Each structure stands twice: as C-alpha cells, then as structure tokens.
Amino acid sequence: MLITDAALVDGRVRDVRVEGERISAVERGLTPDSDERVIPADGRLLFPGAIDVHVHFREPGFPHKETWETGSRSAAAGGVTTVVDQPNTDPATTTGAGFDAKATLAEASLVDYGINGGVTPDWEPDVLFDRPIFALGEVFLADSTGEMGIDAELFAEAVDRARDAGATVTVHAENADLFDEAAIESLEDDSDADSPPSSPTGRSAPADAWSAYRTAEAEIDAIERAVAVANDADAPVHVAHTSTPEGVDAAVDAGATCEVTPHHLFLSREDLPRLGTFGRMNPPLRSEDRRAALFERVADGTVDVIATDHAPHTVEEKEQPLLEAPSGVPGVETMLPLLLETVRQGRLEPERVRDLVAATPAKLFDLPQKGKVEPGRDADLVLVDPDRPRETQAGGLHSKAGWTPFEGLWGVFPELTMVRGTVVYTRDPETGAETFGPAVGENVRPEE
Ligand SMILES: NC(=O)N[C@@H](CC(=O)O)C(=O)O
Numbered sequence: 001m002l003i004t005d006a007a008l009v010d011g012r013v014r015d016v017r018v019e020g021e022r023i024s025a026v027e028r029g030l031t032p033d034s035d036e037r038v039i040p041a042d043g044r045l046l047f048p049g050a051i052d053v054h055v056h057f058r059e060p061g062f063p064h065k066e067t068w069e070t071g072s073r074s075a076a077a078g079g080v081t082t083v084v085d086q087p088n089t090d091p092a093t094t095t096g097a098g099f100d101a102k103a104t105l106a107e108a109s110l111v112d113y114g115i116n117g118g119v120t121p122d123w124e125p126d127v128l129f130d131r132p133i134f135a136l137g138e139v140f141l142a143d144s145t146g147e148m149g150i151d152a153e154l155f156a157e158a159v160d161r162a163r164d165a166g167a168t169v170t171v172h173a174e175n176a177d178l179f180d181e182a183a184i185e186s187l188e189d190d191s192d193a194d195s196p197p198s199s200p201t202g203r204s205a206p207a208d209a210w211s212a213y214r215t216a217e218a219e220i221d222a223i224e225r226a227v228a229v230a231n232d233a234d235a236p237v238h239v240a241h242t243s244t245p246e247g248v249d250a251a252v253d254a255g256a257t258c259e260v261t262p263h264h265l266f267l268s269r270e271d272l273p274r275l276g277t278f279g280r281m282n283p284p285l286r287s288e289d290r291r292a293a294l295f296e297r298v299a300d301g302t303v304d305v306i307a308t309d310h311a312p313h314t315v316e317e318k319e320q321p322l323l324e325a326p327s328g329v330p331g332v333e334t335m336l337p338l339l340l341e342t343v344r345q346g347r348l349e350p351e352r353v354r355d356l357v358a359a360t361p362a363k364l365f366d367l368p369q370k371g372k373v374e375p376g377r378d379a380d381l382v383l384v385d386p387d388r389p390r391e392t393q394a395g396g397l398h399s400k401a402g403w404t405p406f407e408g409l410w411g412v413f414p415e416l417t418m419v420r421g422t423v424v425y426t427r428d429p430e431t432g433a434e435t436f437g438p439a440v441g442e443n444v445r446p447e448e
C-alpha cells in the first residue's frame with residue numbers, strides 16, 4: 001500500500017509505503033507497484049495512531065455501558081489505534097481468571113490493546129504477573145467507580161511487587177481523608193429520604209458540589225505520598241488523570257510521569273451548570289484558573305501524556321441525582337480531534353500533540369514499534385484534513401454511552417484509521433458515510 005503526498009507532523013510531505021503490518025518507507029517520489037493499493041493523501045496530515053493508555057471498555061461485567069466492539073469502534077473513529085483497559089470490571093482484573101475473561105472478550109477489538117492488572121485485598125499478584133499485563137493499575141488510592149480503593153500498606157506492597165515484575169504502577173491519586181464531606185452533606189439528606197429526592201436531577205443538578213467535595217488538596221496530597229512510596233521502592237510510577245497544575249508539578253518534580261485528560265484540559269467548573277451530573281467524574285472538574293494552568297503545562301511539555309479516562313455510563317445512569325449518578329465521562333473518540341483543533345487554532349504544536357498521545361506513551365510504556373510514522377514501525381496511521389473541523393455531536397459518535405461532555409466543541413476528526421496495515425475506519429468527508437474494518441486488534445504485550 002502506498003499513501004502518497006502525506007503531510008507529516010513536522011511539515012514534510014512524503015510518500016509512505018506500508019508492507020504487511022509495517023511502514024517500510026517514508027520518502028519522496030515513491031512509485032506504486034502495478035498491483036499496489038494507492039491512497040492519495042493530497043497534502044492531508046498523516047498522524048501516528050494515538051495510544052490511549054487509560055480507557056474503561058466495561059467488559060466483562062457492564063456491556064450495557066460499553067463493549068470491546070463499541071469501545072474500539074469509538075477509538076478507531078477517533079484515531080486511537082491502541083487502548084489500555086483498566087481493571088474495574090466485573091470480575092475485576094485482579095486475578096488470573098479476571099484477566100483471562102477480559103483477554104477473551106478483547107479479541108473483539110478493532111484496535112490494539114493492553115490490559116492492566118489491578119490491586120484489591122484479594123488480588124493474585126503471582127498469577128497476575130504471569131499473565132501478559134500492560135502495567136499495574138490504575139491502582140485506586142480512593143474509591144471511584146467499582147470501589148477498588150486500597151490502603152497505604154497494600155499500596156506499598158503493590159509497588160514492591162510491580163518493581164520486581166518490571167511493571168510500571170499507574171495510580172488514581174486522591175486521598176479520601178482530605179475530601180470535604182460538608183460540601184455534599186445537604187445532598188445526602190435528600191438521597192436518604194424515602195420520598196424521591198427533592199434535589200434537582202440530570203443536567204440541572206448542583207454538580208459543582210462534587211468539585212467542592214473531592215478537593216484539589218486530596219489529589220495533590222495523594223500524588224506526593226504515592227510518588228514518595230514509589231521512589232523509596234525504586235519503582236516507576238505514573239500518575240493517572242492529573243487534574244491540577246499542583247499535582248502535575250508534584251509528580252514531575254519528584255521524578256514521576258503523569259497524564260492529563262481532555263476533560264480536565266477543555267472543561268472546568270464553569271461548565272457544570274450546563275453539564276450537571278454528566279460532569280461528575282473523579283477527580284472532578286476544577287476551576288477555570290487551574291484548567292488554564294494545566295493547559296500551559298501541556299503546551300510547554302511538562303505533562304508527559306494525554307489519555308482519556310474514557311469512562312462511559314448511560315444517559316439513564318447519569319441522569320440520577322448527584323450522589324447516585326456514577327462518576328466518569330466518555331472521551332476516547334474526541335481526544336485527538338479536540339487536540340488537532342487546538343493545533344488548527346495555533347494553540348499547540350503538531351509535534352507536541354504527536355508526543356502527548358503517541359510517541360511519549362510508546363516510549364514510557366515500552367512500545368518501541370508504535371508512536372511515530374517511521375520505517376520499521378507498525379502501520380498505525382490516521383489520515384485527517386487538518387483544516388476541516390466539524391462540530392462534536394453525540395449522535396455522530398460510536399460509544400454506547402450515547403452522549404459526550406464535549407457536545408458542540410469543534411474537532412478535526414479522522415477520515416481514515418489503520419491498525420498495523422489494516423484499514424479499520426473510513427469516513428467520506430462529503431457524504432459522512434462510514435465504514436468499520438475487521439477486529440484485528442491484538443494484545444501489545446506478547447505472551448511469554
Ligand atoms: N474517572 C471516573 O470518574 N470513573 C472511572 C473510574 C476512574 O478512573 O476513577 C470509571 O470507571 O467510571
């Protein structure tokens with residue numbers, strides 16, 4: 001296959017040859033062989049497939065929220081060619097049986113994947129580290145969806161085990177001791193009552209209380225503690241979904257790596273009147289000042305990785321009163337489009353976006369075959385017209401969630417996505433017609 005006249009992130013225009021699953025040449029003036037398929041890029045941007053190291057595809061256990069098929073379609077349509085699934089499924093990915101159940105279901109994936117192992121008091125570290133897990137995590141230092149919060153002692157033990165097994169630990173860093181209970185007390189009275197809650201539901205809920213409750217201090221403190229434990233043990237640690245600039249600085253200054261989500265980058269507490277309970281997630285949305293400071297740290301390279309924490313829940317689930325609505329928002333399909341739109345607006349460099357969503361996750365998590373458009377690497381490729389954004393609309397997305405917190409924001413969406421040389425998604429920009437390819441996804445960690 002030959003992709004002709006493709007613009008690369010550094011502005012060069014090149015022909016890119018794909019042989020089998022790999023990129024074999026990135027050059028000028030390549031001519032197609034007689035039977036070779038040609039995809040004319042006509043100067044459009046050829047981007048490396050994004051690697052989203054933080055998704056919740058919900059199987060096994062919650063297929064009404066998402067499945068490997070729907071989640072991976074959403075990924076493919078958003079230019080994400082590798083996802084890393086988190087352990088708070090049912091069964092949880094904390095045992096050999098939990099891992100095996102997920103590994104079988106993941107074969108339905110259109111995109112490549114990693115499967116993280118999780119930690120609970122009844123986890124099976126020996127069995128788990130025998131399986132081809134991607135990393136240990138997200139290790140929950142406070143309860144989130146799935147109630148997998150663990151104590152400091154078990155965390156220290158998990159860090160030791162991960163180091164011995166050569167696995168990175170990724171942490172959900174919040175310290176529940178520093179949550180502000182008073183912020184939600186008035187709401188608790190409502191939900192305990194026998195009669196239906198008098199507090200407003202759905203989009204008009206007082207969702208800002210969630211941001212007041214799960215404080216910034218709770219995140220910053222948990223990051224400091226977690227990174228100190230990991231440093232003492234000489235173990236690599238990666239902070240998931242860092243929502244505060246102070247948290248980013250605490251992680252990076254202590255030698256850890258961190259990721260930031262698109263929702264903490266593009267949304268703030270000021271969006272909660274519009275989002276209501278749909279804007280409830282952990283860690284929660286922060287002030288506009290903190291959001292802006294987070295964006296600065298993304299733009300200047302302080303933040304290592306952008307990952308989505310794609311956490312789909314149905315509209316019915318999210319429409320409940322604030323304390324009953326589950327935490328989490330979908331995002332795997334909109335991450336790269338929203339970032340490419342900021343490039344179009346001149347607010348981020350294209351190479352920076354390439355590093356944040358592809359090259360750096362590949363480097364940090366030991367995927368040398370992925371992350372860049374270079375000869376010898378996997379042909380995980382995304383073709384987009386960087387000057388042709390469209391409006392994000394839930395109806396045009398493919399997650400089972402059926403809604404998006406980014407409704408109405410502009411995004412530069414893919415026209416073609418390829419996983420190891422197989423086209424898994426196309427969208428005709430004129431008609432909007434889409435096609436999805438076969439379930440070619442494979443575990444990126446080879447079986448021993
Ligand atoms: N982020 C969330 O609010 N929810 C996530 C769990 C998590 O990442 O904490 C979920 O699985 O729903």
Ligand SMILES: [Zn+2]
Nearest residue numbers: 138144172282
């Ligand atoms: Zn989390």
Ligand SMILES: [Zn+2]
Nearest residue numbers: 054086138309
């Ligand atoms: Zn998560």
